[in-house]
Amino acid sequence: MMPLAADQWYGLIGIAVAVAGLVRLVTVQDLVARLVSLNVMGVGSLLLIMAVASRGAEVDPLLSALVITGLVITVAFTGLGAVLIRRLEGPDGGAEEDELP
Amino acid sequence: MTVVDLALGLAVVVTAGAALLPRRRMTMVMGFLVMAVIMALVWLRLGSVDVALAETALGTGLLSAILVLLARGGPAPQGPEEPPRDDGAAGRWLPRLARAGAPVLAWAVVTGVFMKVWLEVERLLPAWEETLPAAMGPTGVEHEVTAVLLTFRSYDTLLESAVLMLAGVAVLAVTGTELGGRTASPGTTMSWWTRVSAPALVVVGLWLLFAGSSGSGGAFQAGAVLAGLMMLADASGARSLPDLRRAMPWGLAAGVLVFLAAAALGPMTGRGWLDWEPSWGFPVILTVEIALTVGIAAALHLLYLGVRARREVVA
Numbered sequence: 001m002m003p004l005a006a007d008q009w010y011g012l013i014g015i016a017v018a019v020a021g022l023v024r025l026v027t028v029q030d031l032v033a034r035l036v037s038l039n040v041m042g043v044g045s046l047l048l049i050m051a052v053a054s055r056g057a058e059v060d061p062l063l064s065a066l067v068i069t070g071l072v073i074t075v076a077f078t079g080l081g082a083v084l085i086r087r088l089e090g091p092d093g094g095a096e097e098d099e100l101p
Numbered sequence: 102m103t104v105v106d107l108a109l110g111l112a113v114v115v116t117a118g119a120a121l122l123p124r125r126r127m128t129m130v131m132g133f134l135v136m137a138v139i140m141a142l143v144w145l146r147l148g149s150v151d152v153a154l155a156e157t158a159l160g161t162g163l164l165s166a167i168l169v170l171l172a173r174g175g176p177a178p179q180g181p182e183e184p185p186r187d188d189g190a191a192g193r194w195l196p197r198l199a200r201a202g203a204p205v206l207a208w209a210v211v212t213g214v215f216m217k218v219w220l221e222v223e224r225l226l227p228a229w230e231e232t233l234p235a236a237m238g239p240t241g242v243e244h245e246v247t248a249v250l251l252t253f254r255s256y257d258t259l260l261e262s263a264v265l266m267l268a269g270v271a272v273l274a275v276t277g278t279e280l281g282g283r284t285a286s287p288g289t290t291m292s293w294w295t296r297v298s299a300p301a302l303v304v305v306g307l308w309l310l311f312a313g314s315s316g317s318g319g320a321f322q323a324g325a326v327l328a329g330l331m332m333l334a335d336a337s338g339a340r341s342l343p344d345l346r347r348a349m350p351w352g353l354a355a356g357v358l359v360f361l362a363a364a365a366l367g368p369m370t371g372r373g374w375l376d377w378e379p380s381w382g383f384p385v386i387l388t389v390e391i392a393l394t395v396g397i398a399a400a401l402h403l404l405y406l407g408v409r410a411r412r413e414v415v416a
Binding site for chain 2: 024
């Protein structure tokens with residue numbers, strides 16, 4: 001077998017991490033664990049994209065911009081998910097006062 | 102591939118496991134935090150300073166802070182109860198093994214198939230109709246990633262800032278009065294540290310904003326640094342932040358509105374949507390970047406306010 005090039009190696013890592021995140025996402029019940037799994041999955045897929053982008057002499061700027069967009073969207077959905085989880089479970093872990101009994 | 106690549110790659114896998122496998126919320130969040138730090142190194146290793154900066158500011162900075170706040174404030178995980186251990190009862194190990202083994206098996210099969218495909222495919226360079234350096238001429242900026250974000254793919258960036266704005270709007274909609282309060286001061290050490298680091302963070306944020314036209318950096322990284330500064334100030338109990346927060350909805354809308362105004366420059370001068378005069382490139386992009394930074398910082402700060410623990414908020 002040929003020795004791996006760096007982009008192939010990071011692509012393999014990206015695949016392993018993304019699939020692990022997906023598997024955990026569909027098997028875990030805790031909401032925070034789901035949010036973290038979704039993030040791990042995102043990191044894996046971005047790593048795969050950057051592995052393709054790094055094949056040339058210089059990093060492909062278009063794919064880099066795509067990955068930056070991906071990071072920003074990740075923060076947006078994670079932050080919103082965190083706020084929604086906080087609301088679902090009550091602000092400080094207890095039941096909320098205006099919640100239905 | 103070198104030893105560094107091997108070590109970094111394995112570190113990514115290990116930290117991913119540390120983020121996915123624990124049952125305690127704080128443990129998994131800590132695992133993810135370490136993973137984000139390793140990822141910043143991986144992006145640098147792959148040669149993209151822009152992505153590494155974005156990962157550092159957004160992934161390890163803001164995202165981790167939000168997740169730590171979320172993990173700390175919530176109740177214990179409500180996972181399925183651990184089945185009672187009845188040692189000696191034969192026949193119980195099979196379902197337990199299946200429950201643990203099935204996800205691992207699924208992961209192994211899917212990963213194996215994808216890895217096989219990935220190793221078999223031809224390793225072509227990403228190819229576009231016209232190479233980017235050749236098309237850079239009339240954009241008004243020198244840095245290719247900024248040019249892609251704000252000229253060639255500006256629709257993506259416009260909608261991306263709109264996604265962030267909508268996330269901020271959603272936070273405004275679901276959280277109530279606690280948004281206006283300030284955090285109780287945790288003591289003098291924290292506020293001393295904020296006073297020392299705030300000027301440096303302001304300079305770093307502005308530098309990232311203006312450096313984006315010629316080098317690595319840009320509105321998203323700058324907005325994240327400024328949002329981090331506001332978060333630090335709030336955590337140290339700054340008294341002037343609630344006044345600043347009244348302007349938050351306006352700041353939130355500013356990025357998208359200014360971007361839309363810039364997009365309308367095209368039709369006003371008889372060109373297409375988002376297609377401004379090439380000679381206006383630099384001032385238009387700079388204005389849009391400044392407004393985007395304000396909007397991004399406001400949206401990220403709202404996301405932080407939404408997960409802040411209420412018991413620490415002083416009205």
